[in-house]
Amino acid sequence: MKSMIERYNKSKGDHHQLGNPHSEVKYWQKEAAALRQQLQNLQENHRQMMGEELSGLTVKDLQNLENQLEMSLRGVRMKKDQILMDEIQELNRKGSLIHQENVDLYKKVNLIRQENMELYKKVYGTRDVNGTNRNLLTNGLGIGEDSHVPVNLQLSQPQQQNYETTARATNLGLQLH
Helix, strand or coil, X not given: CHHHHHHHHHHHHHHCCCCCHHHHHXXXXXXXXXXXXXXXXXXXXXXXXXXXXXXXXXXXXXHHHXXXXXXXXXXXXXXXXXXXXXXXXXXXXXXXHHHHHHHHHHHHHHHHHHHHHHHHHHHHCCECCCCCXXXXXXXXXXXXXCCCCCCCEEXXXXXXXCHHHHHHCCCCEEEEC
Protein backbone atom coordinates (compact mmCIF):
# COMPACT_ATOMS: atom_id res chain seq x y z
CA MET A 1 0.00 0.00 0.00
CA LYS A 2 2.80 2.34 0.93
CA SER A 3 4.58 1.66 -2.35
CA MET A 4 1.41 2.42 -4.28
CA ILE A 5 1.07 5.80 -2.58
CA GLU A 6 4.71 6.58 -3.36
CA ARG A 7 4.19 5.60 -6.99
CA TYR A 8 1.08 7.77 -7.15
CA ASN A 9 2.89 10.78 -5.73
CA LYS A 10 5.82 10.17 -8.09
CA SER A 11 3.54 9.79 -11.10
CA LYS A 12 1.69 12.94 -10.09
CA GLY A 13 4.99 14.84 -10.12
CA ASP A 14 6.07 13.14 -13.33
CA HIS A 15 2.73 13.84 -14.96
CA HIS A 16 3.56 17.55 -15.17
CA GLN A 17 6.65 16.63 -17.17
CA LEU A 18 4.73 14.45 -19.65
CA GLY A 19 4.27 17.28 -22.03
CA ASN A 20 6.77 16.01 -24.58
CA PRO A 21 6.84 12.49 -26.08
CA HIS A 22 10.42 11.77 -25.02
CA SER A 23 9.70 12.22 -21.31
CA GLU A 24 6.47 10.25 -21.65
CA VAL A 25 8.36 7.27 -23.12
CA LYS A 26 10.90 7.47 -20.28
CA TYR A 27 8.12 7.54 -17.71
CA TRP A 28 6.46 4.42 -19.12
CA GLN A 29 9.80 2.64 -19.37
CA LYS A 30 10.44 3.34 -15.68
CA GLU A 31 6.92 2.20 -14.83
CA ALA A 32 7.38 -1.05 -16.81
CA ALA A 33 10.73 -1.69 -15.11
CA ALA A 34 9.17 -1.15 -11.68
CA LEU A 35 6.33 -3.54 -12.51
CA ARG A 36 8.82 -6.16 -13.80
CA GLN A 37 10.78 -5.85 -10.54
CA GLN A 38 7.59 -6.18 -8.51
CA LEU A 39 6.59 -9.28 -10.49
CA GLN A 40 10.04 -10.79 -9.96
CA ASN A 41 9.81 -10.14 -6.20
CA LEU A 42 6.37 -11.75 -6.05
CA GLN A 43 7.58 -14.81 -7.96
CA GLU A 44 10.58 -15.15 -5.64
CA ASN A 45 8.30 -14.80 -2.61
CA HIS A 46 6.02 -17.47 -4.03
CA ARG A 47 8.90 -19.89 -4.63
CA GLN A 48 10.11 -19.34 -1.07
CA MET A 49 6.61 -19.93 0.29
CA MET A 50 6.59 -23.20 -1.66
CA GLY A 51 9.91 -24.18 -0.01
CA GLU A 52 12.09 -23.54 -3.05
CA GLU A 53 15.24 -21.38 -3.32
CA LEU A 54 15.75 -21.06 0.44
CA SER A 55 19.57 -21.30 0.33
CA GLY A 56 20.15 -17.53 0.20
CA LEU A 57 17.97 -16.76 3.25
CA THR A 58 19.26 -15.98 6.73
CA VAL A 59 17.93 -17.60 9.89
CA LYS A 60 15.86 -14.48 10.58
CA ASP A 61 14.40 -14.57 7.05
CA LEU A 62 13.55 -18.25 7.47
CA GLN A 63 11.86 -17.54 10.82
CA ASN A 64 9.82 -14.74 9.20
CA LEU A 65 8.86 -17.07 6.37
CA GLU A 66 7.89 -19.77 8.88
CA ASN A 67 5.74 -17.27 10.82
CA GLN A 68 4.01 -16.17 7.61
CA LEU A 69 3.32 -19.78 6.68
CA GLU A 70 1.97 -20.58 10.16
CA MET A 71 -0.35 -17.56 10.04
CA SER A 72 -1.55 -18.60 6.58
CA LEU A 73 -2.05 -22.17 7.74
CA ARG A 74 -4.01 -20.94 10.77
CA GLY A 75 -6.27 -18.95 8.45
CA VAL A 76 -6.80 -21.97 6.20
CA ARG A 77 -7.65 -24.17 9.19
CA MET A 78 -10.09 -21.59 10.54
CA LYS A 79 -11.82 -21.40 7.14
CA LYS A 80 -11.95 -25.22 6.91
CA ASP A 81 -13.36 -25.47 10.45
CA GLN A 82 -16.01 -22.88 9.61
CA ILE A 83 -17.03 -24.76 6.47
CA LEU A 84 -17.21 -28.04 8.41
CA MET A 85 -19.28 -26.43 11.18
CA ASP A 86 -21.68 -25.02 8.57
CA GLU A 87 -22.00 -28.46 6.98
CA ILE A 88 -22.61 -30.08 10.38
CA GLN A 89 -25.34 -27.54 11.16
CA GLU A 90 -26.95 -28.19 7.77
CA LEU A 91 -26.82 -31.96 8.32
CA ASN A 92 -28.31 -31.53 11.82
CA ARG A 93 -31.10 -29.42 10.33
CA LYS A 94 -31.78 -32.07 7.68
CA GLY A 95 -31.64 -34.78 10.36
CA SER A 96 -34.24 -32.90 12.42
CA LEU A 97 -36.50 -32.60 9.37
CA ILE A 98 -36.16 -36.33 8.66
CA HIS A 99 -36.84 -37.11 12.33
CA GLN A 100 -39.96 -34.94 12.26
CA GLU A 101 -41.11 -36.65 9.05
CA ASN A 102 -40.58 -40.03 10.73
CA VAL A 103 -42.62 -38.93 13.76
CA ASP A 104 -45.41 -37.73 11.46
CA LEU A 105 -45.27 -40.99 9.52
CA TYR A 106 -45.38 -42.98 12.76
CA LYS A 107 -48.50 -41.05 13.80
CA LYS A 108 -50.14 -41.76 10.44
CA VAL A 109 -49.32 -45.47 10.75
CA ASN A 110 -50.89 -45.54 14.22
CA LEU A 111 -54.02 -43.82 12.89
CA ILE A 112 -54.24 -46.36 10.09
CA ARG A 113 -53.84 -49.18 12.64
CA GLN A 114 -56.65 -47.73 14.74
CA GLU A 115 -58.85 -47.44 11.66
CA ASN A 116 -57.99 -51.03 10.74
CA MET A 117 -58.93 -52.18 14.23
CA GLU A 118 -62.26 -50.37 13.97
CA LEU A 119 -62.89 -51.92 10.57
CA TYR A 120 -61.89 -55.33 11.93
CA LYS A 121 -64.39 -54.92 14.76
CA LYS A 122 -67.09 -53.89 12.29
CA VAL A 123 -66.39 -56.90 10.07
CA TYR A 124 -65.86 -59.54 12.72
CA GLY A 125 -67.93 -57.92 15.42
CA THR A 126 -67.50 -58.17 19.16
CA ARG A 127 -68.55 -61.13 21.29
CA ASP A 128 -71.12 -60.76 24.00
CA VAL A 129 -71.19 -62.67 27.28
CA ASN A 130 -72.56 -65.84 25.62
CA GLY A 131 -69.71 -65.89 23.09
CA THR A 132 -71.94 -65.17 20.13
CA ASN A 133 -71.24 -62.50 17.61
CA ARG A 134 -73.35 -59.36 18.03
CA ASN A 135 -72.59 -57.58 14.75
CA LEU A 136 -73.80 -58.52 11.32
CA LEU A 137 -72.02 -58.09 8.03
CA THR A 138 -73.17 -55.24 5.86
CA ASN A 139 -75.09 -57.62 3.56
CA GLY A 140 -77.25 -58.74 6.51
CA LEU A 141 -75.80 -62.22 6.94
CA GLY A 142 -74.57 -63.31 10.36
CA ILE A 143 -71.12 -64.77 10.83
CA GLY A 144 -72.08 -68.06 12.44
CA GLU A 145 -71.61 -69.35 15.95
CA ASP A 146 -67.88 -70.03 15.64
CA SER A 147 -66.16 -66.75 14.98
CA HIS A 148 -62.75 -68.44 14.73
CA VAL A 149 -63.60 -69.78 11.28
CA PRO A 150 -61.99 -67.42 8.79
CA VAL A 151 -64.13 -65.74 6.19
CA ASN A 152 -62.49 -65.60 2.76
CA LEU A 153 -63.64 -62.87 0.45
CA GLN A 154 -62.64 -63.04 -3.21
CA LEU A 155 -63.31 -60.86 -6.19
CA SER A 156 -64.33 -62.89 -9.24
CA GLN A 157 -64.49 -61.99 -12.88
CA PRO A 158 -67.98 -61.32 -14.19
CA GLN A 159 -69.48 -64.21 -16.05
CA GLN A 160 -70.25 -63.63 -19.68
CA GLN A 161 -73.97 -63.85 -20.24
CA ASN A 162 -74.11 -62.06 -23.52
CA TYR A 163 -72.00 -59.53 -25.39
CA GLU A 164 -74.37 -56.61 -24.89
CA THR A 165 -74.42 -56.66 -21.09
CA THR A 166 -70.67 -57.22 -20.69
CA ALA A 167 -69.84 -54.48 -23.16
CA ARG A 168 -71.95 -51.96 -21.27
CA ALA A 169 -70.76 -52.50 -17.71
CA THR A 170 -68.29 -54.52 -15.67
CA ASN A 171 -69.86 -56.66 -13.00
CA LEU A 172 -67.77 -57.65 -9.96
CA GLY A 173 -69.03 -60.51 -7.85
CA LEU A 174 -68.40 -61.08 -4.17
CA GLN A 175 -68.26 -64.66 -2.97
CA LEU A 176 -68.20 -65.97 0.60
CA HIS A 177 -66.56 -69.36 1.27
